[in-house]
Structures are given as C-alpha cells and as structure tokens.
Amino acid sequence: MGNAGDPSADGGAGGGGHIVNVASVAGFVGLYGYTAYAASKFAVIGLSESLRQELKPLGIAVSVVCPPDVDTPGLAAELALRPRETERLAGGSKPIDPARDRVGHWSSERPMTYTILGQ
Secondary structure, X not given: OOOOOOOOOOOOOOOOEEEEEEOOHHHOOOOOOOHHHHHHHHHXXXXXXXXXXXXXXXXXXXXXXXXXXXXXXXXXXXXXXXOHHHHHHHOOOOOEOOOOOOOXXXXXXXXXXXXXXXX
C-alpha cells in the first residue's frame, strides 16, 4: 500500500489526463524589481517538472504555459510602477493581446512542454 506522496498509491489504476500550469517568462530569468514574482514563477515551473515525473506512471502529462506580458488593465497599472531598469531590460517589447494573439498548443509526447506565448 502506498502513501499520500506516492503516485502509485491508488494501486497503479491511473486514468491519464493532462495538467497545464501557468507560469510566466519571468520563470526563466529573474528581473529587477520582480523578486517575489519571478521566484513564484520559478516555483510553478519546478512544481510542474516534479509533478511530471511523479504522475508519468499514471499516464498524466504536465505542461507549463509561460506567457510574456499580457495586455490587461492589470498590466497597465503595473507598467506605471515598473522600475526604469526593468523597462530597459524589456527593450520595448509589446505585450500580447489575448483576443488577437494565437495561443500555443500542448503536447504530451515531449518530456516537458514549455509553451511561450507571443509573437
């Protein structure tokens, strides 16, 4: 009999599936002024990588979507407070428009799928 942390605790009767977590491009590189945000996105990626290994025997795939800035009212408020150093690092990149920009696809065929949205 397995324990709660053991992916085979159900006796190996996995039904498959696919978990998709959302992190950010900030999960790949730390940014000035975004210490807590970047750390939390690194954590989502690490969690997803660990889950992928633990859930694979059950036929459950895990992917991570890592969008850049997304054009929302929240981003507009954030940009007003964004440090100049971070704005220089962004290099004038344009946020994606969720109504217009194509969303990537997820694949359970690859070991770990990181879908980075954008143009």
